[in-house]
Amino acid sequence: FPVHSMGWVELEENQVAPHNMSETIADCISTLAKNRNDLWNTSETWGEGKDIRLLLEGDTLKLVEPRNKVTLLVQPVSKMRVWGVGKEDHRDFAYVARDPHTSKHKCHMFRCHGNISGRAITNALHEMCNKILEEKRRAQESVSKTAQPKPWSDIMNTPPPPSAKQQKKTFTAKFVGSTDVNKPTGMDMLNKAISKVWSRGGPKRTVLIEVTVSSIKITDCTSQEVIAEDRVRFLSFMGVGKDDSLCGYVMANGADSFVCHVFQCSPNAATLTKALREACQLRFQKCLDAHPEAAARIPAPDAEKSKDKDKVK
Numbered sequence: 001f002p003v004h005s006m007g008w009v010e011l012e013e014n015q016v017a018p019h020n021m022s023e024t025i026a027d028c029i030s031t032l033a034k035n036r037n038d039l040w041n042t043s044e045t046w047g048e049g050k051d052i053r054l055l056l057e058g059d060t061l062k063l064v065e066p067r068n069k070v071t072l073l074v075q076p077v078s079k080m081r082v083w084g085v086g087k088e089d090h091r092d093f094a095y096v097a098r099d100p101h102t103s104k105h106k107c108h109m110f111r112c113h114g115n116i117s118g119r120a121i122t123n124a125l126h127e128m129c130n131k132i133l134e135e136k137r138r139a140q141e142s143v144s145k146t147a148q149p150k151p152w153s154d155i156m157n158t159p160p161p162p163s164a165k166q167q168k169k170t171f172t173a174k175f176v177g178s179t180d181v182n183k184p185t186g187m188d189m190l191n192k193a194i195s196k197v198w199s200r201g202g203p204k205r206t207v208l209i210e211v212t213v214s215s216i217k218i219t220d221c222t223s224q225e226v227i228a229e230d231r232v233r234f235l236s237f238m239g240v241g242k243d244d245s246l247c248g249y250v251m252a253n254g255a256d257s258f259v260c261h262v263f264q265c266s267p268n269a270a271t272l273t274k275a276l277r278e279a280c281q282l283r284f285q286k287c288l289d290a291h292p293e294a295a296a297r298i299p300a301p302d303a304e305k306s307k308d309k310d311k312v313k
Helices: 018-035 118-146 187-198 270-290 292-296 301-312
Strands: 002-011 051-057 060-065 070-076 080-085 092-098 105-112 169-181 205-211 215-220 226-231 235-240 246-254 257-264
Touching (some): 018 080, 092 118, 118 205, 169 187, 169 270, 187 246, 205 270, 235 270, 246 270
Antiparallel strands (some): 002 051, 002 105, 051 060, 060 070, 092 105, 169 257
16 A cells, blocks of 8 residues: 555553444544644654555555665554544544553554545455454364363263353454443433434444353454453343444442443344343353352242232132
């Protein structure tokens, strides 16, 4: 991609928190675009602000000086925290990564030439990430096929294998963002939270969601950063939004403190929310199995129905 560097800006840690990333990258693009109105101000730019080439090769992003073929930067895509495009000028592209020398996060911005848009770069990055994930998945499958099962030397001391229902379920989705909510349950609350997070706009990270009977783990597919790891026991509500590709779940973080995580799924969010519901049901059943005295105090549904019928009579 033919581009020129618009510069970079250092970021504080609070600016790269998951719920701030969309606003942060939009602000950086706006700030750097204004600062580069002076075309002669080429300090803190790659290639002194001249034409360079942005290449996506293997699993890296490279900046190359086209005249003498000098490589200015090699940035592993897995180390990129987030990327996005400009709202005011469609040619703008930026990404955030930690500087290996200063350990500070920096937002690097570029402007594409001609009719090339920043979205073309982000689309190419997403394709690269999907290819990397597919290669990892195939590698894991080949390892699991060749792995030898452990011998059952003592049937009494060896735990039984987990049932199919207890095995980990994985999904890929777009992480739209998170927001605080004022109560633990309710579709009105969930729809408002989804609308609020969706209206922020900006780039949406591709994430891997791992659901088990005890936890929900969200991992950034590009940077391998763990965005959240929630206990199922603290999940208070989940549901699909008015747009069936959007869904969210609510976690209790403390007394009167709740946060809603929002995702965009393809083609719809039904399978993810179903897995979350099954995890909650299995978790509840495990609690009952561990505390039979509590289970005995829960009336059977049929008994409740018969009581209601008696009252009506």
